[in-house]
Amino acid sequence: MPDKGAKPRHIAIVMDGNGRWAKKRFLPRFFGHKAGVDSLVRVVQACIDRNVEQLTVFAFSSENWKRPSDEVSGLMGLVLAAVSKYLARMGAMGVQIRIVGDRDAVSDKLRKAWNEAERVTAHNHKLVLNVAFNYGGRWDIVQACRKAIAAGVPAESLTESRLNEFMAMSHAPDPDLFIRTGGEVRISNFLLWQAAYTEFVFSDCLWPDFGEKELDAAIAAYRERDRRFGGVKAEEPQPC
Ligand code: IPE
Ligand code: IPE
Ligand code: MG
DSSP states (O other), X not given: OOOTTOOOSEEEEEOOOHHHHHHHTTOOHHHHHHHHHHHHHHHHHHHHHTTOOEEEEEEEETTGGGSXXXXXXXXHHHHHHHHHHHHHHHHHTTEEEEEESOOTTSOHHHHHHHHHHHHHHTTOOSEEEEEEEEEOHHHHHHHHHHHHHHTTOXXXXXXXXXXXXXXXXXXXXXXXXXXXXXXXXXXXXXXXXXXXXXXXXXOOSOGGGOOHHHHHHHHHHHHHOOOOTTSOOTTSOOOO
């Protein structure tokens, strides 16, 4: 169990506020998403500099398909462009890329780009960047249950830790710190299972403006928290 004051090993971020960032500048929403990609690259480097081991970012939710089709197709194109623009740099930075989410609904082109990004960075160990794309916490729980059933796990042996083996983030410890930018104070179906004891920090900063200063503020807030995991503070007298 991490001590009070310990640095977060795993940070999860809901990168929200791209649309409002663009609106403030009288630009189409697409430009907010474009600036959001650059912000992500900066935050990845900042996390490496702070010895964060895992960074999990919410890039596209299961519900984001509800957006106008031109925004959805703009986002898909942007992701493809980002992979070709930044993959080599991410590799050189020592980043291992993992995509978490339902790949069935994305185009063949995007699926191939994801597979390639994972393949060429698989040997890197400085930071694991989990990109949640077409991801939803409820989807994750359902897909894990389906996999457990398909694997023939008997109902009586389906424990929390056994089910966790089938979850999309089973390769990572649960997030220590959950940051949401953009001023909204909700989970929006991100990491429902994994965030059971995660510390939450909500920032009004719009994602394209989020940088080292805001990351350090979130980490500092996290380090002030007293994580008890349902127990009691170590210094509190125990009843005899
Ligand atoms: C988050 O920014 C990015 C995605 C959901 C893809 P938004 O697009 O939700 O930005 P706002 O919340 O409308 O400002
Ligand atoms: C959450 O943001 C999803 C991502 C950042 C990818 P949304 O903007 O989609 O969330 P809501 O609609 O405000 O809850
Ligand atoms: Mg939003």
